[in-house]
Amino acid sequence: MARMKFLCDADRCIECNACVTACKNEHEVPWGINRRRVVTINDGKPGERSISMACMHCTDAPCAAVCPVDCFYTTADGVVLHSKDLCIGCGYCFYACPFGAPQYPRLGNFGSRGKMDKCTYCAGGPEADSTPAEYAKYGSNRLAEGKLPICAEMCSTKALLAGDGDIIAQIYAERVTTRGYGSGAWGWRTAYKDMVAG
């Protein structure tokens, strides 16, 4: 079985934000919620890099560990999903997430955040695959159609890679050896522990 991961090649990302836009469009993500974002490090200085970041679908996911109602689950592909029917909007997953992935529809005073929303790796939620109920809560389920996440699929420079962890790591490693430089698999140490990047 594949172990799905994201890998952003920071030396290829041109900060076009198309992955962010594609994600919002694909899943009709509400205003104010960003399942994916592009962060620019050392902006305007030597060594500037942009990294597209969303839920990394961690191994031993912190969000799942701290959830008081146990609303998270990991699919056979290693994708971390959650049930909006079980979520009570406590906000703890946001504090535990190393990548700032969990998003909430409202500000959160008096615990009124609403149900948490995050990147689903285009894999929907616990509802039956590709149903209107699933789409309304989690967006489209591309994985069920045999497709990879839209953000990576349409990335113009192929900076953002999605797919089986071993395969995308190999693709990245080949790039690094071919061109002679690379800034590492951002977030992999924190998310998966198994891959050392630097």
Add this chain to the structure above:
Amino acid sequence: MKGITTRLRAAVVAVMLGLGIGLAAAPWTAPEARAQAPAAPPAASEQMLFNYLQGDVRGRVTIPDQRAATLIQPAGREFQAFWRSTMKWIGGIAIGGMLVVLAIFYFVRGTIRISAGPSGRTIQRFNGVERFAHWLTASTFIVLGITGLNITFGRELLLPILGPEAFTAWSELGKVAHNFLSFPFTLGIALMLVIWIKDNLPSRVDAQWFAQGGGLIGSAHPPARKFNAGQKIIFWTVVLGGAAIAVTGYIMMFPFQFWATDVRGMQLAIQLHGIISLVLIAIILAHIYIGSLGMEGAFAAMGSGRVDLNWAKEHHSLWVEEMMSGGREAAAPSGARGAGAD
């Protein structure tokens, strides 16, 4: 065989990735460059930025939510470990340990009786305002404690029994109750502070109380004013602990607005809130025990507000003397008239 190949491939990839970083880092860490600008941010590689920033990797985002500019905060993993294991162990040991200690104490000591037996005469100990403040705090604390423990231990203890849907419904209700009952709880803490602070300042009598083990061990009855040293400890624990819980709780209720404006601050608020609450619950269990099952005649103080005179003489001898000498109890009732030999 296939497993070994996969692992080998992963290892090769890991080495290659590491090599890539080495190659990438080389031109940027040239010695002359470092010597020229020691304070300059290092080139962008994850590990170098971790080392430089000591933890989080931050950058710039073009969306309004500036919290999203934090790319990686590895401390989330520490928060995960704290939440999943550290806090549950602290809570389990504090509360479970206290229950065991109380059970042993009950079996060894039993209910502490009034040595001289009930006199049948009572003396006013707590008036209506005092009892209101106590029960306002106590009733809300019980609900807050149960709903809070549900957030900490419910997933392990209650979820398997109730099932996911029922447990979510109960937890959602608990969350609302927890948020809104915090206000009367805070009011109760403030009231108790105002009403009882003058009776809870440390005095020389307290040293004697401690020296005699508070009468918990043996059958001695050390003298005490309105509150003995043990009660003073409970008072200050509740007032200070309650205030700390209230402050951290309101930070959690209004996230990223007061002192905790970043994720680290919120993590700290949750950790303090959890630990202080769990310890306070354990201490209050002892308070509940000695005020009900553990001591004959004690509950009446907060129940009816009047305690048996013999109980008062044994446990709060100095307070009884104060009350009797010129206190309200010594005065004749307003309707009384002198009669006979008077």
